[in-house]
Amino acid sequence: MKIFVTGASGFIGGSVAARLAADGHSVRGLIRDPKRCGELPAHGIVPVLGTLDDRELLRAEAHAADAVINAADSDHRGAVEALLDGLAGSGKRFLHTSGTSLVGDEALGEPSDAVFTEETPVQPAPDKLARIAIDDLIRSAAPGVHSIILCNSLIYGDTLGPTAQSVQIPPLVAQARESGVVRHVGRGLNRWSNVHIADVASLYILALERAAAGSFYFVENGEASFGEISSAIAEAMGLGKAEDWTPAAAIARWGRELAVFGLGSNSRVRADKARRELGWVPAHTSVTKWILASLV
Numbered sequence: 001m002k003i004f005v006t007g008a009s010g011f012i013g014g015s016v017a018a019r020l021a022a023d024g025h026s027v028r029g030l031i032r033d034p035k036r037c038g039e040l041p042a043h044g045i046v047p048v049l050g051t052l053d054d055r056e057l058l059r060a061e062a063h064a065a066d067a068v069i070n071a072a073d074s075d076h077r078g079a080v081e082a083l084l085d086g087l088a089g090s091g092k093r094f095l096h097t098s099g100t101s102l103v104g105d106e107a108l109g110e111p112s113d114a115v116f117t118e119e120t121p122v123q124p125a126p127d128k129l130a131r132i133a134i135d136d137l138i139r140s141a142a143p144g145v146h147s148i149i150l151c152n153s154l155i156y157g158d159t160l161g162p163t164a165q166s167v168q169i170p171p172l173v174a175q176a177r178e179s180g181v182v183r184h185v186g187r188g189l190n191r192w193s194n195v196h197i198a199d200v201a202s203l204y205i206l207a208l209e210r211a212a213a214g215s216f217y218f219v220e221n222g223e224a225s226f227g228e229i230s231s232a233i234a235e236a237m238g239l240g241k242a243e244d245w246t247p248a249a250a251i252a253r254w255g256r257e258l259a260v261f262g263l264g265s266n267s268r269v270r271a272d273k274a275r276r277e278l279g280w281v282p283a284h285t286s287v288t289k290w291i292l293a294s295l296v
């Protein structure tokens with residue numbers, strides 16, 4: 001298949017694009033940094049220079065492709081509209097990357113019992129309404145566009161494609177490297193579901209082949225509190241005990257979006273639907289084991 005992937009230099013998009021190319025697909029990948037274009041061919045990806053704001057480019061690439069994977073930005077509505085426009089009425093597949101912070105709370109390091117499946121009603125935080133509206137727009141494009149949403153939890157692991165890092169664990173590590181102290185938001189009792197990037201890439205490929213039009217899947221294969229994650233980072237880095245950090249200090253360091261929703265919230269989902277309907281058999285089960293084995 002001819003597949004157009006946005007975010008081809010990123011953690012999710014690059015990993016998925018590299019897997020698709022390795023499987024024999026013809027992959028074109030959007031990249032905005034001309035200096036990095038040269039990295040893509042080594043992973044079998046043809047670079048397409050442009051940004052998510054290049055509406056005509058996105059529309060034309062989507063129109064020419066057999067399928068589109070949008071993995072650059074879960075919150076860029078304009079790009080979604082342009083890609084859907086290019087696919088309109090074709091019945092071709094459009095796989096969009098969403099994220100489970102849409103079920104997240106504002107617990108600032110405190111725990112929660114709330115666990116979500118695809119059927120659980122969500123009362124989103126105001127900051128997440130726009131992401132949910134994008135997901136609704138995409139699902140409502142079916143069946144004219146065979147749209148599919150994969151809603152990822154915290155992703156860990158090493159990229160399978162061009163140089164890239166995930167969004168939650170690396171900032172914790174960077175802060176620890178700079179200060180010599182691993183810190184989590186508040187008491188670090190908040191929990192997130194998680195999943196390894198290799199299992200994510202496998203699920204994208206299965207979803208492309210098997211998912212129904214208009215479908216939505218959570219993506220996880222395990223769960224940990226941020227206190228457990230920061231303790232594993234501290235052990236792996238040979239630092240002392242991980243420490244609680246006031247929400248104000250965490251927001252000053254990481255910004256509100258990352259501190260409150262990425263690192264201080266609870267986001268607990270279950271991906272039984274993906275296992276049951278798509279035959280997904282994820283292999284990696286523990287983010288803390290990965291941290292201990294991989295982080296130096």
Ligand SMILES: NC(=O)c1ccc[n+]([C@@H]2O[C@H](COP(=O)([O-])OP(=O)(O)OC[C@H]3O[C@@H](n4cnc5c(N)ncnc54)[C@H](OP(=O)(O)O)[C@@H]3O)[C@@H](O)[C@H]2O)c1
Nearest residue numbers: 007009010011012032051052072073074099152154155167
């Ligand atoms: N990683 C996770 O655990 C996770 C989980 C759930 C949802 N998500 C969401 O999934 C999306 C992708 O995540 P990721 O971890 O793959 O992030 P990433 O590594 O930062 O990758 C994003 C890629 O998209 C590109 N990009 C971003 N905005 C662009 C624009 N306006 N025009 C052209 N290219 C653009 C980036 O280019 P540059 O390299 O030039 O910046 C980068 O290559 C994000 O919205 C993220 O919030 C991530």
